[in-house]
Amino acid sequence: MKSLKLNIGKKLDRRQFLKASGLASAALGSAGLGFFGYEAGKDPESYSGWENFEGANQTFNRKRKSVDQPTYEKVGSATRPDARTEVIFQRRSLFMRQWKDESGLEGMDDYLQEYYRNKPEDLELDLYSMKELMPKLMADSRKYRDKFLLANAWSNAMGAVSPRPINEPPEKSDFPSQRRFGGPTEPAKMKSPELTSKLIKKVAHALGSTLVGIAKLNPDWVYLYPMRGRGFEPNEPIEVPKHWQYAIAVGTPMSWDPMYANPNYGTSNDAYSRSRIIAFRLASFIKQLGYAARPHTPGTSYDLMVPPILVDAGLGEQGRPSIVITPELGNNFRPAIITTNLPLKPDKPIDFGVQRFCKTCKICAENCPSGAISFGDKVEVRGYLRYQVDTAKCLNFWNSTLGSMGCRLCVAVCPYTRKANWLHKAALKVSVNDPTGIADWALTGLQKRFYPGPDPQKYYMPSLGGENASYRKPPWWLRAEDFIES
């Protein structure tokens, strides 16, 4: 024992000790980095969630990437959209009500007849949904109901609270009323649009909005038909109300773990509900200042197209799946818009490389089970170039799965939709600041090889040959089999 001590004492002189410490430090430091990574990977704060209030998650330095012109391109004369036919939810709903086998197209409203004559492929898809898909969905839903009971319960819970729908015309419902709101009917004299914008953004963040931006409203984005409070089928195209001068865009993300288990366990209802309530509250705040405000909220209570407004407001860029991709949340968010005459200073659009990235990435198109997302280049839609999404195919896939309302696979697989930890933040930084496109190419390649999903056909319900698959495993609290006896 004594000789051992002496040996150690002899070996561990100062230099020996420092060398041994260096070796031990290398091992401990490496282990520490591994644990750091592990904690960063599972840290709930990296979930890009709305829970971080008051703007803490709107982190991207937009000034560095701001541009004078938005990244969409106007190539022809713009026409406003007829939401009755071009918004799939409205068209499908009209189709279900008006289609009769005995009269066919002849029994439908003129504008629907015209639409289907111009787009017979959509008639085929709408008919397929009604006659084949829905009966199969009903049968499979009964069979596998228990498996998705918690996911559906969660979705319904998030959608359970909803403000009263707006049924009055804009000139009535948008303006403050002394009786109803108790605030001033004369507009408050605001010191400057800059200050007002700062105030509105702070309030939106304080209300729980993760993202907020402001745009001058481009009338091209307002529906030609219909408008809440103006009837569904007016004789003339609806004029854009004069007091819709600015658009405030707000957005909140969908909860991370369910979103990553799309299509069967995710839901849009959580972000829908949060954004809806924020928009109604912000509209109320503006009305209290004596100005007009109208919330346009998800799921379908819009009088305008939302994605281009988000682009105008500098929140992000419209990507291949047609929805907007933001630097902070990717496309994992659901927006709402407030139109107002409150004088504001609009934000500038941003260009952080999405157009270039989406041109070559195509991960969303590869993973889209329905083939709704195009592999091709942009096409002209109502005077603007954009990637075309076949919304009828998209909705038909929604009705080919048993989970809670919808699909959102294009959200889950998008390389921009990643947790806000060091790894993905670094990847975003590299991609955004590389002018050559090499980083995009490398990151897309790594994404495809490192984070693959199941074969897209497995997402379908069993009666359509699928396996009820999800992109990733559902979170423990949505696995019904662990809580409910079958």
Place this chain on the structure above:
Amino acid sequence: MNFFNSGLFWFIEGIFACLVVIGLKIWMEDRGIPMPFWKWLLFGLWVLFFGFTIAFIGTNIGENEAAAAVKGGILFGLISVILGVGLWRLLLIRPKTK
């Protein structure tokens, strides 16, 4: 906020890094191998890449992305080993004596 996301963690990592540098310096001195700035630079870059590899694996395990952890671990780990062996041979170069 847990320990591994805290400032204290990075402070301790910094101490470890200093000890590694001191240890390497003494080890090289004892063997009479000079360490010019370019060797330190290459060593620093390799440490950064190796650290990235370890943290990449840990992060993907934390994210429940086991496939990415394994594939990334193999790819970046292999690159680390190859670069590490090359670097080690470079570090051991002694000046030619007549």
